[in-house]
Amino acid sequence: MNFTDEPILKVINLNKQFGPGCEKCNGSKETLEKNFCPECGTVYACQDISFELYKGEILGVVGESGSGKSTMMECLYFDKEITSGEAYISTYGKGEVNIFSESSQKKRLIKNNVLGKVYQSPMQGLRMNFSSIGNIAEKLISAGNRNVGLMENRGKELLEKVNIPLFRMKEAPKNFSGGMQQRVQIAKALSNNPPILLLDEVTTGLDLSVQANVLDLIKEIQRELGISMIVVSHDLGVIRMLSDRTIVMLNGKIIEKGLTDQILEDPQTAYTQQLVYSLL
Structure with missing residues (x-):
């Protein structure tokens, strides 16, 4: 992978807070307990998150529960409004348009054509009562497809790719x-x-053998299609298996970033050292 290329995604100073903030915490984040203001109860879930994602790269994001990693993903997929920040995608608006400041209609367009998301809970990402192929068709229709034959063929092709037997597609x-x-x-x-x-x-709550199958599938898809991926996990084993580079988050901040091997072999912060030792 060539990190001298332009990144496909660039995120700059992404902030997300829950609550209005007060004189004390707005004046200085030093007064926070972890990422929480004891004075007014505001939670600073993401604090000045900045990173790049390159073409064909898998970027791992690791951190304990409450570190802000899932909130960051919700902001990137427009499931949550950001408080402030910028993000640029090279395949959208020549990479010059801050996607966070786009209209809700344009955000829908980005969501349906430029981004894909797999949620921790399938209940969030799927309509449980639709057929499997109907779920795929729904996403295609959202992006403006109307040809039933083409959608059915695409649905079958994808279900086969992810090893769902076609006799179960309905x-x-x-x-x-x-x-x-x-x-x-x-x-x-x-x-x-x-x-x-x-x-x-994506592997939380799955049996180990099933986890391994899902991770193999992700690797295979990435190799075959050359998609850029951001993979969030609290499990460093998952990150080690999948990602080229890794970001470590704690209390809403990035505390360490680098090549995954580098972070695993020579963790710099006490928190990352603790994570790595728990893996050994």
Whole structure:
């Protein structure tokens, strides 16, 4: 991977707070307990998050529960409004348009054509009562496709890619196991060939053997399609298996970033050292 290329995604000073803030915490973040203001109760979930994602790269984001990594993903996919910040995607508006300041209509366009997301809970990413192929068609229709034959062919192709037997394509995901539901979600997220795929804790709650299958599938898709991915996990084992570079988050901030191997072999902060030692 050539990091001298222009990044496909550039995020600059992304901030997300829950609550109005007060004189004390607005004046200085030093007064916070972790990422929480004891005075007014405001939570600073993301604080000045900046990073780049390159073409064909898997970027890992690791951190404990409450570190802000899932909030960051929700902001990137417009599931939550940001407080402030900028993000640029090279395949959208020549990479010169801050996607966060776009209209809700344009954000929908980005969501349907440029980004794909796989949620930790399949209930968030799938309609459990639709058929599996219907879930994929829904995403295609959102992006403006109207040709039923083409959509059916695309749906079959994707279900085969994620190892869902085609005789079950008319079945609803509510009848599937957790691992199969995640694979249907991945197929749905890939339906419009997005250049960027966001994966949020996709193996949490799955049995180890099922986890391994899902991770192998993600690797295979990335190799085959050359998609750029951001993979969030609290499990460093998952990050080690998938990612080229890694960001470590704690209390809403990035505390360390670098090549994954580098971070695993020579962690710089006490928190990352603790994470790495717990993996050994």
